Amino acid sequence: MSKTATGLAVTSALAVGGLLLAAVTSQAGAAGTALKTLAEAKGIYFGTALTQSNLSNSTITAIAGAQFDMVTPGNEMKWDTTEPSNGSYNFGPGDAIVSFAQSHNMRVRGHNLVWHSQLPGWVSSLPSNQVQGAMEAHITTEATHYKGKVYAWDVVNEPFNEDGSLRADAFSNAMGSGYIADALRTAHAADPNAKLYLNDYNIEGQNAKSDGMYKLVSQLKAQGVPIDGVGLESHFIVGQVPSSMRANMQRFTALGLDVAVTELDDRMQTPASSANLAQQATDYAAVVSNCLAVSHCVGVSQWGVGDADSWIPGAFPGQGAATMYDNNYQPKPAYNATATALGGSTTTTTTTTPPPPPNSTCTVTDSVNAWNTGLTESITITNTGTAPINGWSLAFTLAGGQTITSAWNASISPASGQVTAKNVDYNGSVAPGGSVSFGFQATHTGDTAAPGDFTLNGTRC
Numbered sequence: 001m002s003k004t005a006t007g008l009a010v011t012s013a014l015a016v017g018g019l020l021l022a023a024v025t026s027q028a029g030a031a032g033t034a035l036k037t038l039a040e041a042k043g044i045y046f047g048t049a050l051t052q053s054n055l056s057n058s059t060i061t062a063i064a065g066a067q068f069d070m071v072t073p074g075n076e077m078k079w080d081t082t083e084p085s086n087g088s089y090n091f092g093p094g095d096a097i098v099s100f101a102q103s104h105n106m107r108v109r110g111h112n113l114v115w116h117s118q119l120p121g122w123v124s125s126l127p128s129n130q131v132q133g134a135m136e137a138h139i140t141t142e143a144t145h146y147k148g149k150v151y152a153w154d155v156v157n158e159p160f161n162e163d164g165s166l167r168a169d170a171f172s173n174a175m176g177s178g179y180i181a182d183a184l185r186t187a188h189a190a191d192p193n194a195k196l197y198l199n200d201y202n203i204e205g206q207n208a209k210s211d212g213m214y215k216l217v218s219q220l221k222a223q224g225v226p227i228d229g230v231g232l233e234s235h236f237i238v239g240q241v242p243s244s245m246r247a248n249m250q251r252f253t254a255l256g257l258d259v260a261v262t263e264l265d266d267r268m269q270t271p272a273s274s275a276n277l278a279q280q281a282t283d284y285a286a287v288v289s290n291c292l293a294v295s296h297c298v299g300v301s302q303w304g305v306g307d308a309d310s311w312i313p314g315a316f317p318g319q320g321a322a323t324m325y326d327n328n329y330q331p332k333p334a335y336n337a338t339a340t341a342l343g344g345s346t347t348t349t350t351t352t353t354p355p356p357p358p359n360s361t362c363t364v365t366d367s368v369n370a371w372n373t374g375l376t377e378s379i380t381i382t383n384t385g386t387a388p389i390n391g392w393s394l395a396f397t398l399a400g401g402q403t404i405t406s407a408w409n410a411s412i413s414p415a416s417g418q419v420t421a422k423n424v425d426y427n428g429s430v431a432p433g434g435s436v437s438f439g440f441q442a443t444h445t446g447d448t449a450a451p452g453d454f455t456l457n458g459t460r461c
């Protein structure tokens with residue numbers, strides 16, 4: 001897929017008589033533009049996983065329908081659901097996901113046809129000379145059922161060990177490594193238009209496991225086996241997005257394959273610290289930027305909509321906060337960073353009115369990035385005086401309807417109206433000429449204006 005950048009950046013600043021009136025930066029995509037819209041403008045999709053139980057949560061479905069244009073069923077197309085006993089198929093749960101996707105103009109990534117996990121016991125118990133027949137029948141029946149309804153299939157999921165060798169499972173034990181080519185050919189015969197993927201975790205950077213995937217898909221391509229792409233699951237830990245991710249994606253696309261980020265999340269210890277949330281924002285931006293930089297990276301999908309429906313706390317006790325939406329489905333800094341990485345607008349309003357008195361010891365600048373229901377705001381205090389500031393307290397007034405939901409690098413109270421932001425233990429000292437930045441996330445009811453009238457330790461800035 002080709003990517004067409006449509007962004008046009010315009011920056012203007014007016015300085016009149018020493019009073020900086022405004023600096024506004026706008027790019028393609030108005031403030032609050034949905035992730036899917038921003039992604040589509042860049043030639044990629046932005047997806048999410050959804051389970052059938054998510055479909056009865058109106059908060060989740062509202063966000064899914066508004067923000068994402070691709071759906072991966074979390075569990076509903078896996079073998080244990082679709083063929084729980086030999087020859088007996090159940091497509092009801094998967095159909096429900098497809099129906100939701102279709103009614104919201106979303107595409108579907110089929111997940112998955114062959115996997116060692118969530119595999120019903122009857123498959124593992126088959127005599128080895130019956131496994132190939134069962135696998136081919138399963139693929140043919142499921143891919144035929146969803147023919148024309150899925151954009152892509154994860155045909156084989158997670159086939160590798162961490163050292164890059166092939167995982168021993170019912171399929172490789174019965175058929176050797178050839179089961180993968182057989183699965184791809186069978187899926188292609190059933191749905192020639194679906195993009196066929198191999199999908200795995202810990203293959204995002206260059207390492208032994210991704211080398212194993214690279215070697216396999218190189219051979220499959222050379223042999224003319226129908227394969228279109230490699231899915232990089234991307235279940236990350238904050239601060240650990242591999243620096244080789246982009247180069248790794250490029251080596252796969254150089255083979256004539258697509259790549260996709262298929263299950264993105266970025267976990268941390270809970271409760272989440274503001275530092276980790278900031279790192280998560282950096283990580284999400286890095287992943288999105290990597291996809292945008294690689295011409296055949298077709299899209300990014302997050303695994304779940306928000307922290308409350310994420311698989312992480314169940315699988316990694318004590319960890320979570322791994323998605324772009326918090327437990328209350330409020331967007332986190334990672335959402336904002338993602339939107340910005342996708343070319344979303346940043347409306348920056350810098351205001352100091354009235355002009356500071358000549359002996360002013362501070363300036364304050366702030367920038368707001370708003371979307372339909374929320375905003376993030378970054379505020380920077382600069383010490384323009386000659387004495388160090390030891391401990392700061394910045395008073396300002398929020399626009400009507402704005403309510404702060406979280407803050408970083410400051411403690412702020414109350415949540416609305418006239419508020420005071422105080423330093424936290426590590427950033428109370430600001431040397432002359434130095435600055436300190438903090439920020440917050442807020443909900444709004446339409447008024448996204450930045451605050452003016454800042455008072456620092458009792459002095460107007």
Ligand code: 9MR
Binds near residue numbers: 074075157
């Ligand atoms: O999100 C899925 C979770 O509900 C299931 O309990 C779990 C069982 O293995 O599978 C989760 O999804 C996995 C996906 O299908 C493949 N990659 C890893 C995902 C997280 O475990």
